[in-house]
Amino acid sequence: MPELPEVEVTRLSFAERIHGASVIGVRMGKPLRWPLGCEPASLVGTTVGPIARRGKYLWMPLGSGGLLMHLGMSGSLAFGPQALPAGAHDHFDLITTLGTLRLTDPRRFGAVVWSAGLAQDPAAKLLAGLGVEPFDAAFTGEYLYRALHRRRVAVKLALLSGSIVVGAGNIYACEALFRAGIDPRTRGDRVSRARCERLALAVRETLAEALTLGGSTLRDFRDAHGMSGAFQLQARVYDRAGMPCMVCATPIRRIVQGQRSSYFCPTCQRR
DNA sequence: AAGTGGACCTGCTAGC
DNA sequence: TGCTAGCAGGTCCACT
Numbered sequence: 001m002p003e004l005p006e007v008e009v010t011r012l013s014f015a016e017r018i019h020g021a022s023v024i025g026v027r028m029g030k031p032l033r034w035p036l037g038c039e040p041a042s043l044v045g046t047t048v049g050p051i052a053r054r055g056k057y058l059w060m061p062l063g064s065g066g067l068l069m070h071l072g073m074s075g076s077l078a079f080g081p082q083a084l085p086a087g088a089h090d091h092f093d094l095i096t097t098l099g100t101l102r103l104t105d106p107r108r109f110g111a112v113v114w115s116a117g118l119a120q121d122p123a124a125k126l127l128a129g130l131g132v133e134p135f136d137a138a139f140t141g142e143y144l145y146r147a148l149h150r151r152r153v154a155v156k157l158a159l160l161s162g163s164i165v166v167g168a169g170n171i172y173a174c175e176a177l178f179r180a181g182i183d184p185r186t187r188g189d190r191v192s193r194a195r196c197e198r199l200a201l202a203v204r205e206t207l208a209e210a211l212t213l214g215g216s217t218l219r220d221f222r223d224a225h226g227m228s229g230a231f232q233l234q235a236r237v238y239d240r241a242g243m244p245c246m247v248c249a250t251p252i253r254r255i256v257q258g259q260r261s262s263y264f265c266p267t268c269q270r271r
Numbered sequence: 272a273a274g275t276g277g278a279c280c281t282g283c284t285a286g287c
Numbered sequence: 288t289g290c291t292a293g294c295a296g297g298t299c300c301a302c303t
Contacts, residue, residue: 002297033280033297072279072280074281074295074296074297106280107279107281151273151274162297170295238296260295261294
């Protein structure tokens, strides 16, 4: 589920409702990717500030510090008025006066980490080195060109690394490259200025569209029923190996890059 | 510095 | 029908 649009939709779904709440309890399930980094009981009595997002991380100000949260590959956050019994995959509950925020994460690649202030503790390290936000004015074609110019890796991997621009995960990176007409294997330093302009635009458009449509992605689409189908981003290439390109009918190809699947149209996307 | 590959953990699906 | 191998939306870390 969680690439940037899903994380942002998650943030919007509970940020205002939890703002100002006081923590009255914490329940921990199985260990997540990293330890919480503080005594859970020490969070009791703190007040929740405005939730922010940086890349695919969420930041919740809490007392003198805050919690940095990540959904990993399979995580989701739910905020409800009352705490329901915890299921096998519910690994963190923040119980507050306004409701309970619950992290559910079957694969446990997600994390909730206490940070004393995002200055120099371990949580800060997680945010260091992140690229620009895709909707930030700093993310221009020229910026992308300069960043890619120093990279010899495939442009798809450069996008995925998050060190140039954050938020485009495997699905949206594939989709953005399709929109921009760029072969995912193209070396970063071989992407022209003009194509960088198109790519920057394509990344922003792809993420923005997914965001407006509610941020859902493909696997959820299959699992969802009824009207939820109307809110899905239609993938042009992702997970469509062998199926005809929606533009030119050439069969979509699947290749492996950095141990992850890439999908592209060999006709519409060029090196 | 940049690039590569392994690691973390569980659930689902295609294929035999 | 039942088992197994392979695959999955992320990203850190150690090593070259």
